[in-house]
Amino acid sequence: MMSFYNVLGRYKNFDFERFFEQTSDESIQRIIAKSRLTELDYLNLLSPRSEIYLEEMAQRAHRLTIQHFGRVIFLYTPLYLANFCVNQCVYCGFQIKNELKRKKLTLAEVAHEAEIISATGLKHILILTGESRRESPVSYIRECVEVLKKYFTSISVEVYPLEEHEYAELISAGVDGLTMYQEVYNEEEYAKLHLAGPKRDYRFRLEAPERACRAGIRTVNVGALLGLGEWRSESFFTGIHADYLQNAFPEVEVSISPPRIRPQVGGFQPGFKVTDKNLVQLMLAFRLYMPRGGITISTRERADLRDRLVKLGATKMSAGSCTAVGGRSDSESAGQFEISDERSVAEMAGMLYGQGYQPVYKDWQML
Amino acid sequence: MKDVFKIGGREINSRLLLGTGKFSSNKLIPEVVETAGSQVVTIALRRVDPAYEEENIAAYVPGNCILMPNTSGARNAGEAVRIARLARAAGCGDWVKIEVITDNRYLLPDNYETVKATEILASEGFVVLPYMSPDLMVAKKLVEAGAAAVMPLGSPIGSNRGLRTKELIRILIDEIPLPIIVDAGLGRPSEAAEAMEMGAAAVLVNTAIATASDPVAMARAFRLAVEAGRLAYLAGPGETQEFARASSPLTGFLRD
C-alpha cells in the first residue's frame, strides 16, 4: 500500500488558483447532486465560485448527515496530561520558548480529573500531551490510560507521533482512537512554522495515522490547523488524507477536524484568514465528498456558531473543555489556547435537545 | 480528447469483449468478431473428446485479436492455474480470464479461489482478468493480488437477466482503481449501454450474441450500444435532481 506521502506528492506543483478559475456553475451544480464525488469534484466544492451554492450544499449535507449518523451528536472532552514540550512550533502556547508553568499530572491527579469529568456523564475522552519523550513517555501515557479506563469507555490520544509498536502498546492498554493534526500539509509552510524539535520531521507525522491504523486503532481523526496555510488547499489535503485512510483501512472509522487557530500565550498571528463562511464551506464540501466521514467541532468555535454547525454536517463536539494541565481542579494554569465555548456538558446537551438532537455520551465500548 | 482504454499496459480499441461459446456454428465467428469490432476474444480449453473431432476455435478468430483463454471447468485455484499455464504453453499469450465455479446450480464464481489464482498467475507474468461476484472487499484483494482488471457479473452466466448487481458494480466503479468490465448476464444491448453509462470500462458479452436469431446483427447492436453508453458517460450526464422540498435555510446566518 502506497503511503499518503506519495499520494500527496501528486499535488506537489498543482496550480490551485488556475483550477479554481476553471470551475463552472454547471459543474458545481452537477457535483452537488452526484452520489459519489471524485477528488477533483471535492476540490470544485472548495472553490470560491462554490460559495454561492452554500445553501444547496448545506441542504444536501444536512440530509446526508442525518441519513448516515441520525439526529445525534457525540460528545467528548479533552484532558491535558502534560505540557512539557521540546518542539518550537511558532503558533503553539506550549512551545519550548514560551514561559509557562510546566506540569505533568500524577496518576492520582489523573484519577481526580477523571472523577470530575465522569460526573458530567461523558464516557469519551481525548487525552493530550506536549512532545517530550522524557517527561511524558509512552509508558507514562499508558499508565494514565490504565487509570482512565476505569472511568471511560473510549479513550483517544492526541500526542506526538509514535512508532507502530508504540501505538500497539497503547491500543492494548485501552486506547481506541487517534487524533493527529498535520497542522499544515504544505511541506514548505510546515518547515517555516516548526523551527526546532522532532516535529520538524514532516513525513513521520504525516504517516502517523497510517501506523496507528496498521497497529489496529479503531478511529482516526485528521486535520489541518486552519490559519497556518491557505485554507482551500489545506482542506483539500485533509479530505484526501481522510479518503486515503478510509480506502487503505476500510475497517477504521475516519473523521476530520477543522480547527481554526486561536489566540494563545506567545501572541502568534496566523498568516491566513479563515472566516465562518469558509469553515462552513469546507465542512459541507467534505460531507458531500465523504458522506460517512465524521466531522469534529471543538470548543475553539463560538457557542453561537457551534449551535449552527450541528445541522451543517458536524458529528462530534467537545464539551466542558479545558486546555490547561490539571485545569479542572486548579484554575491558575495557562492553557494551550483560549477556548470560545465555555458551556458545560449539561448546557451543551440542553442546546442539542433544543434543536431536536440527542447528545451521545457513550457510543462504544470494547466487549 | 482521445478515450484510451488500457489493460495490462496495452491499449485496447474496443470496449466490447466477445465470448466464442454457444454459437450454432464456429463459421459465424469471424463475421461476428469483425462486426462487433472486438479486439479481446475469449476461448476455453477442453480435454478432447474421442467421440468427435472439433475444429480448433483459434483458427476462426481474426489474427489481430487478443485471445483470452478462460479457466472454465476449474473448481479451485490450483486447477485454474493449471489451465492458464497450459493455455499459455499452447501458444495463447499472457492473457487469462479466471473463472472458478464450484456451484452448478447458479454457476456463481468462487471469489476466494479466484483471489488465490489471481495472485499466483499475476506473479507469473499473466495479464489476469478475474471473473467475480461483485464484492468490494474481494475486488480490493484482487487489486492487491495484481489483477489487470476486475470482471463482476451482471447476473448469473448465460441468464440474460441483465444488470441485476448494478448497485454493487457502481461501488466497484467508484472505488477500484482498475478497469471494471461487466461480464456475464447482459442479455440486451440496452443493458450493456447502461453499464457503460455508469462508467464500466468495458463489457464482455457471449450468450446474448451467440444465441440471437441473427448473431451478426446482434453483434452490431451491442457494438453501437457500448459506444453510445461510453459516449454518454464521457459526456457527463446530468444528475437526477432530488425533489425540491421546503426547508428553512441553514446558511442564512453567514454574513461574511
Place this chain on the structure above:
Amino acid sequence: MKIMLNGKEEFIEAGMTLDVFINLKGYNPEHIIIVYNSEIVSRESLAGFKMKDNDKIDLVKFVGGG
C-alpha cells in the same frame, strides 16, 4: 502398462512412443495440445517420446468459451 489418459485408465503396449499412441487414438497432432505429466510436448519431439508405466497424458484443445 497402465497410463492415465484424460483422467481415465488405459492399458497399452509397453514402450510405445507418443506419436504412435496419438495416431492409434485417431487424433491429428496439429489440432490438439499434448500434455505429458503436466508438461507440454512439442509436435517435433513426439516421435522419440517413450511412454512409461503410470504416466499421465492430457489431450486438450481450444474450444468456444465466454
